[in-house]
Amino acid sequence: MAELAGQAQDARKPETRRRPKARYAMPLKIALGWLALLALWEIAGRQQWVAGGALPSPSGILGQLIVDWHDYPEHIRATVRTSLIGFLLGNLVAVLVGFLMASWRPAGRLLSGVNVTLFAMPPIALTPILVIAFDGDAPRIALAALSTYYPTMVATVLGLTRVDARLLDLVRLYGGGRWATLRWIRLRHALPTLLAGLRVAAPNAVLGSLLAEFGSGAGAGLGHYLIGSLGRGDPARLWGIGLVATAISAGFYLSILLLARGWVGRQAPAQESLGGSSSGSMSRAGRLLCLAISVTLPVLLWWAAVWGLERVGVSPFVLRSPPELVVELFSTMRPESLTRIVGGALAQTVPWCLAGMLVGLAFALLLAIVGTLSPVLGRVLMPLSLLTQSMPLVALTPLIVLIFGRDGATILAITISVTFFPAYVTLAQGMALVPAATRDCVRVLGGSRWREIRLVSLPWSLPYLCAAARLVAPRAFLGVMIAEWLATGTGVGNLLNVARGSLDYGLVWAVVVAAVLVSVLLYLAVTLIEHWVLKRYAMASAS
Amino acid sequence: MTLSRRRFLQMTGSGVMAGALGWPALSMAQNGQGTPFAMQASWVNDAEFSGYFVAQRNGYYADEGLALDYRPGGPDVIPEGALLSNRAAVALTTVESTLKAVTQQGAPLVIIGTQYQKSPVGIVSLASNPIEKPEDLAGKVLAVPPVNRLAVEAMLAANGMSTDDVRIVPYAYDPTPLLKGEIDASLDFVTNVPYTIQLHGEEAVSFLLYDHGFPVFNDTLVVTRQTLESRRADLLAWLRASRRGWEENFQDPTRYPPLFADSFFAGNGRAIDNEIFFNQAQQPLIESPNGIFSMADTDIARCVEALGRIGIEASAEHFDTSLLAELEA
Numbered sequence: 001m002a003e004l005a006g007q008a009q010d011a012r013k014p015e016t017r018r019r020p021k022a023r024y025a026m027p028l029k030i031a032l033g034w035l036a037l038l039a040l041w042e043i044a045g046r047q048q049w050v051a052g053g054a055l056p057s058p059s060g061i062l063g064q065l066i067v068d069w070h071d072y073p074e075h076i077r078a079t080v081r082t083s084l085i086g087f088l089l090g091n092l093v094a095v096l097v098g099f100l101m102a103s104w105r106p107a108g109r110l111l112s113g114v115n116v117t118l119f120a121m122p123p124i125a126l127t128p129i130l131v132i133a134f135d136g137d138a139p140r141i142a143l144a145a146l147s148t149y150y151p152t153m154v155a156t157v158l159g160l161t162r163v164d165a166r167l168l169d170l171v172r173l174y175g176g177g178r179w180a181t182l183r184w185i186r187l188r189h190a191l192p193t194l195l196a197g198l199r200v201a202a203p204n205a206v207l208g209s210l211l212a213e214f215g216s217g218a219g220a221g222l223g224h225y226l227i228g229s230l231g232r233g234d235p236a237r238l239w240g241i242g243l244v245a246t247a248i249s250a251g252f253y254l255s256i257l258l259l260a261r262g263w264v265g266r267q268a269p270a271q272e273s274l275g276g277s278s279s280g281s282m283s284r285a286g287r288l289l290c291l292a293i294s295v296t297l298p299v300l301l302w303w304a305a306v307w308g309l310e311r312v313g314v315s316p317f318v319l320r321s322p323p324e325l326v327v328e329l330f331s332t333m334r335p336e337s338l339t340r341i342v343g344g345a346l347a348q349t350v351p352w353c354l355a356g357m358l359v360g361l362a363f364a365l366l367l368a369i370v371g372t373l374s375p376v377l378g379r380v381l382m383p384l385s386l387l388t389q390s391m392p393l394v395a396l397t398p399l400i401v402l403i404f405g406r407d408g409a410t411i412l413a414i415t416i417s418v419t420f421f422p423a424y425v426t427l428a429q430g431m432a433l434v435p436a437a438t439r440d441c442v443r444v445l446g447g448s449r450w451r452e453i454r455l456v457s458l459p460w461s462l463p464y465l466c467a468a469a470r471l472v473a474p475r476a477f478l479g480v481m482i483a484e485w486l487a488t489g490t491g492v493g494n495l496l497n498v499a500r501g502s503l504d505y506g507l508v509w510a511v512v513v514a515a516v517l518v519s520v521l522l523y524l525a526v527t528l529i530e531h532w533v534l535k536r537y538a539m540a541s542a543s
Numbered sequence: 544m545t546l547s548r549r550r551f552l553q554m555t556g557s558g559v560m561a562g563a564l565g566w567p568a569l570s571m572a573q574n575g576q577g578t579p580f581a582m583q584a585s586w587v588n589d590a591e592f593s594g595y596f597v598a599q600r601n602g603y604y605a606d607e608g609l610a611l612d613y614r615p616g617g618p619d620v621i622p623e624g625a626l627l628s629n630r631a632a633v634a635l636t637t638v639e640s641t642l643k644a645v646t647q648q649g650a651p652l653v654i655i656g657t658q659y660q661k662s663p664v665g666i667v668s669l670a671s672n673p674i675e676k677p678e679d680l681a682g683k684v685l686a687v688p689p690v691n692r693l694a695v696e697a698m699l700a701a702n703g704m705s706t707d708d709v710r711i712v713p714y715a716y717d718p719t720p721l722l723k724g725e726i727d728a729s730l731d732f733v734t735n736v737p738y739t740i741q742l743h744g745e746e747a748v749s750f751l752l753y754d755h756g757f758p759v760f761n762d763t764l765v766v767t768r769q770t771l772e773s774r775r776a777d778l779l780a781w782l783r784a785s786r787r788g789w790e791e792n793f794q795d796p797t798r799y800p801p802l803f804a805d806s807f808f809a810g811n812g813r814a815i816d817n818e819i820f821f822n823q824a825q826q827p828l829i830e831s832p833n834g835i836f837s838m839a840d841t842d843i844a845r846c847v848e849a850l851g852r853i854g855i856e857a858s859a860e861h862f863d864t865s866l867l868a869e870l871e872a
Contacts, residue, residue: 131619131620227618228587229812229813231717231739233721313628317648318627394715398720398725486715488713489689494713497689498689500621501621501690501691502644503624503648504643
């Protein structure tokens with residue numbers, strides 16, 4: 001995501017060139033802003049302003065990090081190793097699938113069900129199943145790989161398909177076939193885009209690995225260290241672990257950035273959209289068939305996975321195939337039917353999820369407007385935003401419940417923190433791409449900055465707002481689940497935990513499947529609204 | 544970190560194999576000679592499992608002809624899952640979740656012994672806002688790990704209260720909200736968290752659920768019915784070595800924790816003093832006149848009755864004391 005923000009900043013460059021003095025003033029202001037923020041944090045931490053001292057000061061965190069340092073290398077190695085393996089595996093699959101989808105158009109349609117599922121499913125819902133199914137490092141690797149897949153797959157398809165048609169014509173004109181266009185044009189063109197996708201995927205891999213470490217009981221890894229440290233009541237230690245995890249994510253991100261710079265130079269990756277290009281060429285019946293297959297495929301994959309796990313000796317007691325789960329859902333053998341339990345929990349969770357989506361989007365929009373009105377402030381707040389994305393929320397729970405309590409406010413706060421960042425990046429990109437001429441039009445006529453935003457930037461960003469809403473929908477569900485699990489003890493998040501604890505595997509599977517299903521449905525609902533809105537305003541979809 | 548190509552291939556190679564196949568054998572660290580025997584613990588490495596660490600360090604398992612594969616637990620690890628997935632021969636479990644799975648879902652499990660005669664699960668609060676008995680909980684906020692919710696309901700019911708009288712919120716094993724007064728009490732091992740509270744300059748007050756209407760075992764030793772039949776000799780060997788480890792550990796509960804600082808406890812994020820505190824506090828809860836792990840018929844009956852009150856229809860059949868009897872003989 002963050003490289004999109006980079007592009008957003010690049011897009012502003014011509015403006016700075018117009019006023020040479022501002023070239024140095026801007027970085028200076030940003031640096032001063034960071035220093036001020038850090039100083040404020042330090043004072044707030046020392047004076048115990050926030051939550052009775054549950055927010056440690058930066059110097060306190062650093063001091064604790066130095067004291068604990070001898071513990072870290074082993075945990076860092078374990079986390080880096082599993083996330084790296086997961087990253088490689090996930091990308092391998094993603095690139096292969098991307099190739100398939102780019103070279104054979106129907107593949108994209110057939111796999112869309114699987115892709116949307118992998119994109120939308122909440123990782124915390126998946127961990128218990130992975131821990132049951134796999135052993136040792138495997139759950140961590142699997143979650144890292146799954147978290148890596150989607151961005152890389154999208155980037156591969158994008159890079160291979162969005163090629164300047166004139167270049168393709170040129171190769172064809174000289175007698176080149178499919179292979180030649182692939183060799184000389186498509187692959188070269190795909191590389192920068194693929195590397196941009198890898199950059200997004202890399203921190204995902206670290207987070208995925210970390211999340212699975214909480215549970216898998218392996219002896220080393222930062223997630224494991226975090227769990228062991230929770231009982232100390234020492235926020236400085238927890239923040240230290242979170243910051244080291246953040247540093248690993250940043251390290252992954254930067255290594256790929258440097259690799260990309262060295263390999264393909266500063267060539268900008270393709271930015272055009274992925275969706276809606278292949279329609280029309282297929283008959284109605286063919287489209288329906290594709291739809292049916294794409295919906296069935298995720299279920300078949302689940303079935304195949306269960307079948308395979310039973311073959312390698314995992315007890316059927318913990319596994320549920322699709323038909324088994326359906327039978328159990330409607331079974332009358334239980335004291336309270338599964339549909340009722342899961343339905344009751346969903347009724348608690350989904351309203352918060354919708355509220356969280358709106359609040360998260362509003363927060364992101366606010367931040368994007370602030371960033372447009374004051375680019376300095378926008379960039380000062382950037383590292384803070386990044387931090388909220390990679391700090392494990394379990395480490396922040398005491399702080400959050402001390403500030404927001406254990407009711408709706410906490411649910412919304414956690415949901416905002418989980419949702420706003422990708423939405424913000426998308427919106428900022430949209431606002432930065434407003435044509436200068438349109439903006440100048442308002443300015444020349446004497447309109448204020450705010451008027452410019454209202455009349456030009458906001459309407460212009462509508463497609464980006466829609467794209468942001470699509471990104472936010474499944475994450476909002478994840479956010480509410482996390483809040484319910486860690487703070488409020490209600491809804492689907494809590495039910496998953498209780499089901500796990502009481503060894504009710506039928507319930508575990510029912511909750512996991514329900515969570516994935518609801519996330520996918522939310523995503524599809526937002527996509528439908530997006531189609532309707534954009535059609536009404538005759539706009540094209542962004543990303 | 545610099546990686547040689549070879550080292551890199553080694554790392555990825557082994558990970559991919561174990562990962563892709565989910566193959567149990569590859570991930571097991573089999574140290575030494577003897578019959579491979581895997582045990583699944585219920586939590587990350589801390590003093591709760593000192594007896595098994597002592598037995599490993601002093602070679603008691605090897606003496607019995609076992610090559611022990613000790614598997615630490617964690618918040619997401621369901622120890623019974625390791626039994627049902629054939630990854631471990633014996634697991635340490637929470638008795639109510641095991642018997643719930645047995646009675647309500649037909650899990651083929653059986654309890655062959657218990658580490659804790661009295662479960663160390665209790666209600667911990669600060670002396671400045673003390674909660675010394677169940678009645679004091681009325682109108683308070685109590686943090687409970689979802690796994691232990693049933694136990695709390697049982698304790699409340701036994702004291703004429705219900706969950707309407709207390710606000711129950713999730714507990715994630717971080718005492719900060721308790722120390723800051725955001726919650727009034729939390730449910731935790733009384734052998735553990737009071738140490739941290741003292742470290743933060745507060746005094747802890749606690750009572751055991753065991754003493755207030757929920758007299759159950761904890762860290763019960765659980766096996767599948769099949770293992771009980773087919774691996775009797777190995778189970779006996781494991782019980783004998785583990786009991787020896789616990790007995791040696793309690794000769795002086797301050798002796799062993801420091802010795803494990805760089806082995807079993809390395810990098811677990813906890814202080815050695817905390818482990819010593821834990822080890823001392825748990826001694827009276829583990830030791831029994833009939834020998835460590837023993838399950839007296841009267842205690843089984845009380846445990847069964849307590850579970851009955853939370854809707855788990857357990858019976859003495861779910862406890863098999865034949866191995867323990869054989870151990871005495």
